[in-house]
Every structure is written in structure tokens, then in C-alpha cells.
Amino acid sequence: MESERALSMASMLLLLSCLCAAVVGFPFRTPPDLDVTPRVTVLSSGLRRCKRFQSSAVNYSTLLLEADSERLYVGARGAVFALSASDISASSALTIEWEASIEQKRECKVKGKDDKTECFNHIRLLQRFNSSHLYMCGTHAFTPLCAYIDEKKFVMSSQPEEGKDRCPYRSTTGYTALIIDQQLYTASQYEFWNFPDIRRNSPAPTLKTEDAPTRWLNEADFVGSALVREGLGSSAGNDDTIYFFFTEKSQEQSTTYSHSRVARVARVCKGDRGGHLTLQKRWTSFLKSRLTCSLPEYDFHFNMLRSVFVMPGLTPRDTLFYGIFGLEWKNVKASAVCRFSLPEVQEAFQGPYMESQDSDWREYVGKIPNPRPGTCITDALRAKGINISTSLPDDVLDFVRRHPLMSKQVQPVDRRPLLFKRTTNYTHMAVNTVQGLDEQMYHVLYMGTDEGWLHKAVDIKGQLHIIEEIQLFKEPQPVNNLLLSTKQMSLYASSPSGVVQLPLSNCPRYTSCYDCIFARDPNCAWDGAECVDVMTEANRSTLIQDIQYGRMGCEKTQYNAVHRSRSVRVGDDILLQCELSSNLATPLWTLNGTEVQGYDLNSGFRIGTDGLLIIEAQQDQSGLYTCHAVENNIKVAVVTYNVTISIDLPPPPPVETTHSILTMLPAPTEGPSSENSSSEGPQPPLLLLSPRNMEAIYLSLITVLGTLCVVLAVVLVYVGFCLRVGRRGKYSLRAAAAVHPSSKRSRKQHRNSAHMEVKTISSHCNGFCNGVSKRQNASIQDEGFLHIVPGEGHASPNKDALPPAPPLPPALHFSSPECDFPNGLSATLPSVLRRMNGNSYVLLRQSDSENTSPLCYPFAEELNKILEKRKHTLLLPRPDESSV
Secondary structure, rough: OOOHHHHHHHHHHHHHHHHHHHHOOOOOOOOOOOOOOOOOEEHHHHHOOOOOOOOOOOOOOEEEEEEOEEEEEEEEEEEEEEEEEEOOOOOEEEEOOOOOOOOHHHHHOOOOOOOOOOOOOOEEEEEEEEOOOEEEEEEEOOOOEEEEOOOOEHHHHHHOEEEEOOOOOOOOEEEEEEEOEEEEEEOOOOOOOOOOOOEEEEEEOOOOOOOOOOOOOOEEEHHHHHHHHOOOOOOOOOOOOOEEEEEEEEEEEOOOOOEEEEEEEEEEHHHHOOEEEEEEEEOOEEEEEEEEEEHHHHHHEEEEEEHHHHHEOOOOHHHHHEEEEEOOOOOOOOOEEHHHHHHHHHHHHOOOOOOOOEEEEEEEEOOOOOOOOOOOOOOOOOOHHOOOHOOOOHHHHHHHOOOEEEEEEEEEOOOOOEEEEEEEEEEEEEEEEEEEEOEEEEEEEEEEEOOOEEEEEEEOOEEEEEEEEEEEEOOOOOOOOEEHHHHOOEEEOOOOOHHHEEEEEOOOHHOOOOOOOHHOOOOOEEEOEEEHHHOOOOOOOOOOOOOOOOOOOOOOOHHHHHHHEEEEOOOOOOOOOOOOOOOOOEEEEEOOEEEEEOOOOOOOEEEOOOOEEEEOOHHHHOEEEEEEEEEEEEEEEEEEEEEHHHOOOOOOOHHHHHHHHHHOOOOOOOOOOOOOOOOOOOOHHHHHHHHHHHHHHHHHHHHHHHHHHHHHHHHHHHHHHHHHHOOOOEEEEEOOOOOOOOOOOHHHHHHHHHHOOOOOOOOOOOOHHHHHHHEEEOEEOOEEEEEEEOOOOOOOOOOOOOOOOOOOOOOOOOOOOOOEOOOOOOOOOOOOOOOOOOOOOOEEEEEOOOOOOOOOOOHHHHHHHHHHHHHHHOOOOOOOOOOO
């Protein structure tokens, strides 16, 4: 009953998991135009012009680039570094050591924190404060501190100050910060027992978000922030605004779908000073809206915002926000990239509000106060005498307090993701604008993964083409931060182990015209001889580039394929290798200009990713084989093979009777089979002998076999003599482990017969028998062995070879099954002795016993009966058994 119940429960769980998988769309049905494969894969060993920086510190997470001073500032655990932006590996690096003391680490451990990760000083903030100083904050063993840095001397210019309201306690807590006009704006969960908050810390008055009666932030995890100078050139006198991006617990309910966490964008005005009575020291301009990045037709809703990059435009309204989104399921790896425009965000903040009714948020349909709640101070408000937020009416501020959430969601510019990648978790991104030869502006995206890879992609008409994927680090580790410099034409990526500097493009990697064109890299173009960086070329009139389609411009360019030759024998399998550098290319093989069909089972060909396999090659398959790479409907020859398939030479005649002579020679017990050995591999020694040597072997074999026959006759006579004495003994017949290495069948037969014994009755013989039993052979462990080498029973095509020895009788029985020995051995043989290997030693062992039995027949008489019956026994079609 218990087993049936367990089986029933297991079946129910399996059915439930299948239903859940069907509901959520797992396994994924991949959108074919969004799940883009990187065209080229570059391993860390193949990186060029790559520079690295490492030290004894770890967790390099904060980057600050100063273009004027050409310095790259890096914040790590317990240290801050000043590196040369042109070459971060240079020895001119400056360091500020700032680690928590032993006593502070001990106190951190007493608080129950992890002394392997949390009880250190992780630098979380590193930004310019003014023209001469930088400002930094660190977790400092769960007691945050902040300090100023003298840029010229690169030392801490003052004693650290308390930073619990400016920096989070943990290195993994979501955090973002901006210093704008010497004012610090931060967003995080500052204390481990408090709620997340968006704050302006200095100068006074300090502002923060509201907790009651309506909580503005609900378990928010911040990933980024940005200042947009909306007041620049504004005819309405708008204020500059600061946008914060985060993921929080969902508050609204929807009839179409509901998720526990959603992505948000929030906004505050830079000139906000809080309210006079209502919302004192609170934001009066705080509003938030939902960012959507989803594929409803595939039931994909990316709710977890991981990173954001702000792309400034020619005007503030041209600002774009690129975001990396992930799925809410933690055990499923997938990423999406969505792009949002500033006008779309502003439109959401101008739309209807949401209102909380009995813990359920719905769209507000009531009257909205005037001036509109949550707006920044404009020229229209100044004309009404409202020059500052403290002059706003209380009803407006009270409405802001209770309605921080907007009803309208912010949709992507393209109404769908730019990119969707399965099995990939993007962590950070950076975007650069490059002008192509067609005078169009292209956005080039650099995206780091949680396993230390970098994907470089270009946005072409709303669809991303991944130019290459680069392995930044040998050991898998997340990319903590990305920063690019157009002045240095470099990209900087930080990780737990160090910082790496890469060029924004590596055009010499593409060695042919088509390879350069297929890449569709706006930075690269073909100049007739090589792929060059467009930015370094003064004369661009002769350059070739096709970013839109990636296929035109190389029609008149000669492409040199690699030429190789192969000569093989008929019946061999041949592998013609063809390595394609592009992951988007497919192989196409031709034989003498005709396409090879490698997918028919009877074609004799198999086409794979590594090349063309010719199965059991025949003469008519000789010719010129060419491997083409087909990409973007363009066929390019990569490698050609001139294959010659010749008739196989007849092998030397098999000499089976020579096996017995080879058994006298020391030979390994394992070796390649002569039947399956390759024509190119080592040949057995026997097949390499000349006819004259073969004749000498035959004569030697005849001599040895004659001698063995004489020895065998003597042994049989002596055995008969010993049996007449009347003493009982036993003989053991076993095959020795000396098999010709070229016969797999012989080795198998030898293993099956290696432990066979012949138990007999013999009379006592004190002379020769005992003498033999007492002597030991150095190569044989048992005592008293007589060597009998009968030879293989196969017919030889050579007329000079000896005839085969008669095979062993099919059955060998003793007359009296009641014959037992005092030593516990039975006097009966096995019913059949089969396949006694003719290539092996046959060992005859004699041992003495003291008692005899009158019921047992003498051995000689029994043997005579067996030989008499053997005359009337039919021979096997292929006798391969030994005889005695």
C-alpha cells in the first residue's frame, strides 16, 4: 500500500509539473528573430591588445573614468586604485589601502555577520565631488564610512565620516548614487532593519521618501540612476530631473497577469526642497511607473531589472534608457534587452494615477488638484507665485503622499525586446554610438554575463546582431561593471578577480573581405587588403562596409582557399576537416563542382560541423572536394582537398600454421587485430617478412613439429608405463598465456580454456614423474609441466605447409562416474573439451596420489577407446580444436 501510494503521489507531482511547465511556457519556445547567436566566439587565449590589472585585493566593483586626467579609478575590497586609462597594466598605478581594522572585523563577526564576505570594507561609492577631490564610501565591516580623496596626491584628505545614511551595510545590497553640483543623491536600503529609501543627503535640507500612510517603496532593489538636464533649452523652464531604476514587490493587480515583483522607474526633481507642513523633509515630486519588457505572444514577462544604461541624445528628449531584464524564476537563466525613450517615460508621469483601496491598487478616477501633483517647478507655476516646492498647497502635497504610483506603464520603443537570450544572464551593459560609412548612426552594445563573457552587438533597425562573444576571464566569474571611453577607444570590465581593458573593436581579427563584411561591425571596413578600423582612416572613400545586410561589396575580391591533398586506399573512412570561423555559417561540400548530398543514408557521405566523412571510400569518389561557408546567402570557399582513392593491394597469404612457432616467442598478450588494423598503422611482424624468410620459417616449423611429434610419442609411452605401476595420480591440462597478438579470436579462446584440467588415474612412477614434478621452470609457476604445442588446425593455402592436426574429440567421458579420489577430486572429465587453442601452450601436469580405486579403468585403456571412437566421428567444417 505504501509503495502504491508513493507511486500515485509521484505520478501526480509529475503531472502537476508538466501542467505548470505548459502554463509558464517552459521549456522555452524561442523567438527566432530575438534569440540571436553570436557570430564569432573568441576565447581568452585568443584575445589581442588586451590589458589586465590585478592585485592582492578582490571584488573590483566600482569604476570612475576621468577623461581629462586620463585616469581610471577602481574601487575594490579594502583598496582604491588610480590606473592609467591608456594602459591599466602599467606600473604607474597608485593605491589607497582602506581596510577595516582587526577589532572592527571582530565586532562584525560578533554581530553574526559572515567574516568571509561581509566583515570587510567594500567600496560602494567612488565619484568626483569637486575639481580637486573625489568622494568614496565603503561598507567598512558593517559600519559604513565615507571619506574624501585628494586627487593630485591620491591620499585621504580627511578622517572618515559616518556613512550609514549614504552607503549600504552589505556589498550585495542594491545601491545607486549620484553627486550633482556637490549634492549627494543615493538610493538603497541603508540599514539592515530599515526600508529602502531615495535620499538627498547633503546639503540641507535632506529629503527622503515617505513610509506612511502610503509606503512609496516596497522592498526595492536599486540598479541605477541618471540625471537628465531637461531644463537645458526648455521653453517651459523645466527643472532637471533624476531618474532611479529598481525592482520592487508588486502593488497593483491586473486581470491579464500578476507578478510578485516588477521593474520600476521613479523620478524626483533636482530643485525639490520638500513641503512646508505636509511632506516636510520628504519629496514633493516623487512619482513611479512600471517598466514593461515582455513577449505576451510567448508568455514571457521579464520583471527583474538587473542593469540600466542611459544613452544621452543630441537633445534631452532624445535620451534613451537601455535595460537588462531577467525572469522572476531564479533557477531559469534568460535575459532580455529593452530600450525606452524619455518621452515615453514623461508621458507615463503625465497620465492617470493609481490609488490604494483596501490594500488593492486601482486606477484613480476622481478629481486631480491643481497644480498637477508631482510636477517640477516650471515658468507657469512661477507666474502663479509658486517658486519653490514649499509653496505648494497642502491638498496637492497630500495627494502626492497617497498617489505615488502611475497607472500608465512605460512600453519599450519597439514594443518588444531588442534581444532575448536563453541560458544567459547579462549583468551590466554599456552603449556606444558609431557612425557608419552609410552616414547612419548605429548603437553598439557591450553586455557582460555572469560567467565572464562579453557580447558585442549592433542595433540594426530595431534588431540586434551579436558581432562576437569574448571570454574575458578563464575562470567563470560575473562582470561587476562596464565602462567605455571613446577617447581611449577602450572598454573596461571589472570582476571579482581584476579589471580588463579591451579595444572597442578588433578589426584585424577578420582576415578576408567577406569575413570583414559579414561581421557588420560599424567600426570595421575592408580597404582592399585588410580589415581596418574606420576611425583611424583619413580617406574612407575606398572602404567597403555593409552593416544593413552584411553581404555586398566583395564580389570582385579574390578569396584564397586552403589547398590540401589526401591519398587513401579503397574501403577506408576519410574525414575531411573544415573549420568555420563563423557560428552563423553552414558548410556546403562539392565534389568536382557538384554538391555533395551528405544526408542520405546510402550516399556514402556524412556532413557534420567538423567536416565531411567519406564512408568506405571507393575509387569513383576520388576528385576535388571543396568546403564552402554559406552565410547571408553568400558561398565562400574555405578549404579544398584533392582526394586520391587507390585500389587496395592484396594482403600476403595468411600462414595459420606459423602460429605455433610464434607461441614459442615472447609476445604481448594484447595487441591490434590483423583483421581490423589500419593500412597506415603498424603491421604485425609476420606479414612484413619476405618470401625467402617465409620459406625458412616453413622449414623450421616442419623441424619443430617433427620434434614435437617424437616428444609426444615418448610422453604417451611413458604415461602408459606410469599407469601400469598401479599408483594413482592426476594430470592437469591448461592453456598457457602465450597468444599471437594479431588474433583476437585466439585470445578469447585462450581465456575460455585457460583453467581446464584433465583428471586421470595413473600408476605410481617414482622415477621420471617425480623428477619432473620437483623441477621448476623459471617461466612457469606450477611444478612438473610438460609442454605440448599441437598447432592450429586450419588449412593453409600453401601446399608446403603441414596438414592440420586432428581436432579434439567432441566428448570425453570416463567409464565409471563413481571413481572418487581421496584428495576430493572427481575422476570424471568435463563432458566436452572445446576450442583448446592451437596457438597456445598446452601444459600437462602430473602429481602423485597414494590411493587407487579398483572401480576406475586405467588411463591407457580409456584413451584407446576414445581414439577408436574418434575414427567414426565427423570432422568439424573448420576444426580449431587441439588434440592429444
